[in-house]
Amino acid sequence: MSTVLISGSSVAGTALAYWLREQGLTPVVVERAPALRRGGQTVDVRGAGLQVVRRMGLEADVKALANHSSGMSMLDAAGNEVFRSEEFALSAGALDSEDVEILREDLVDLMHARNEGIEYLYGDSITAVREEADGVAVEFEHAAPRRFDLVVGADGLHSNTRRLVFGPESAYINHLGTYLGVFSEENYLGMDRWQTWFNDGANGGVVMTVRDNAELRIFLGFASEPIEYDHRDTAAQKRLVAERVTGFGWEVPGFLERMADAEDFYFDSMAQINMDAWSHGRVVLLGDAAHCAAPTSGQGTSLALTGAYVLAYELGRTEDHALAFARYESRMRPFVEANQALAFIDRRTVDPEESTRRLDAVKSLIDLDEVVD
Structure with a gap:
């Protein structure tokens, strides 16, 4: 059974932990904060993101x-x-x-309640990642070094995982x-x-x-x-x-x-975060760490939920992590790019009906049923 270290316990990381276990993998979550983060803004759950929530059995609770x-x-x-x-x-x-x-903290709380039994390392963070032939050696700020089969950076716009593996934030961020x-x-x-x-x-x-x-x-x-x-x-x-x-x-x-x-x-x-590739060896990025669309897009949460679902199912379909990562990126990238474009709509000046039409068009760009065919 493969072990997957997830850095970050917000929407993307929490959803991924749930779906990885559903696929028979063993997730471990490391979070810099001492507990689940509180506060933050309201977030929108739309389109494919709402389908993911429905497949988690949480639609009624979320509503x-x-x-x-x-x-x-x-x-x-x-x-x-x-x-x-x-x-x-x-x-x-x-x-x-x-x-x-819904409030971000309420959504995370609902998903986290479904992750009972999953190991969480709170108050800690990754300090070094060294890929080996059949795994990843990871060092932490506080915990003892451990080895995992895969590492997922779901640690947001200012991703520590991305910095350690892919290089400085300045190479990817678009203010x-x-x-x-x-x-x-x-x-x-x-x-x-x-x-x-x-x-x-x-x-x-x-x-x-x-x-x-x-x-x-x-x-x-x-x-x-x-x-x-x-x-x-x-x-x-x-x-x-x-x-x-x-x-x-x-x-x-x-x-x-x-x-x-x-x-x-x-x-x-x-x-926004713009990257040519979201994976390197046995490390892959998810959600804002890979492709932050900016809050002005209104789609960051749905992208995180959808990406977690797609990544978990692709990893569950094959033991070849490189193939799984490639399929995940191939499915998600057109959806991500269309959603990132929404951030540049000035909703103060665009007619509300036109803004809604553009958003509805983007929602239909990914079909979750195709992921599990």
């Missing part, structure tokens, strides 16, 4: 925790409403579609000109299943209700060329946001004040 919105409004920098819709939301598309918007911070708050505004967006043409954000109106998720973003900053220094990241998101009226000054005390603050750039 029970879905975030429902009655609509959205757009404000200018002074706080004046310039647009309103009760049919469409920038974060989720058409409100009457079958797509599901899209925006940085975004997100944190949670109690619903002190009394908003009712609503999203309020605000922008001055370059900077801005959105506040939306989650968890049946009990909480808010507040997003604050700004346009910028690439910035050098410490990805682990949350205080410095908050200062960046406070320095850049200025001159707004309405409730935005209060958001900045509350951000200072937020314990679940998350910050990163809007960026």
